[in-house]
Amino acid sequence: MGFFNKIRQFMAGRYGGDALNLFMLAVMLILYIVNLFVWNPVAHWIIFGVELALLVLVILRSLSRNINMRSLENRRFKKVFDPVKNWVKFQIKKFKDRKEFKYLKCPYCKAQLRVKNQKGSHGVRCPKCRGEFKVKI
Template sequence: MKEKFRKMMQGRYGMDALSQFLMVVGMVIMILASIVNSSILSFIGYAAVIFVYVRVFSKNYHKCYAQNQKYLLLKNRVRGYFWKKKSIMNQRKTHRIYSCPSCKQNVRVPKGRGKVEIRCPKCSTKFVKKA
């Protein structure tokens, strides 16, 4: 049985990060549809799961790979945005974060120093801010 499955999956794309995400989303939508008793949500959930199976058994490797790369790029952008916001919130008590007026580079300055002249490390522009 294992050998038959292995032969069948040979040359197919298989499971990737996008497929896993869509499978979880589809299952959550189907559970939500059963709670709310909505046929539209149920249809969307089943469509997501069917799309996952089509991707997993697809032989069009390059198309599935490109879709997964786009998903990973979007996921990393969203994660980076929230990681940056979390980092700023953690440093809020000890530092002030200013952005350079010319190049928009973020510059971190310790709090409690009064008026300071800040030099941007990227473009060397000097500007005065109160820390």
């Protein structure tokens, strides 16, 4: 039996990886990098302890056989994390096309709209609620 088959057999019925585990690994990596610059020994050991705790958590969650509980944790995590992720993504997008487009909110339904960044006064129709309003750029 090959090595990968052995791993597959070992992981059968176990939870494995998910977004929460990936997030904890990312936090671990960030803490590791931050800790390279922390010279205070107490703070250094505390951060190291948190890193270790995260690592243990990731391993325990991956190997867990309580798949329902783990996916519930993951869903709870995503409920909090996804809006944050989407907000960051949106800010990046907004920044990237700041020259070409202006972002504004529909005054009626608060939908996020994007209009061409052309000087002047424009009539805008919200594609969501069909409300019309004027914008000055």
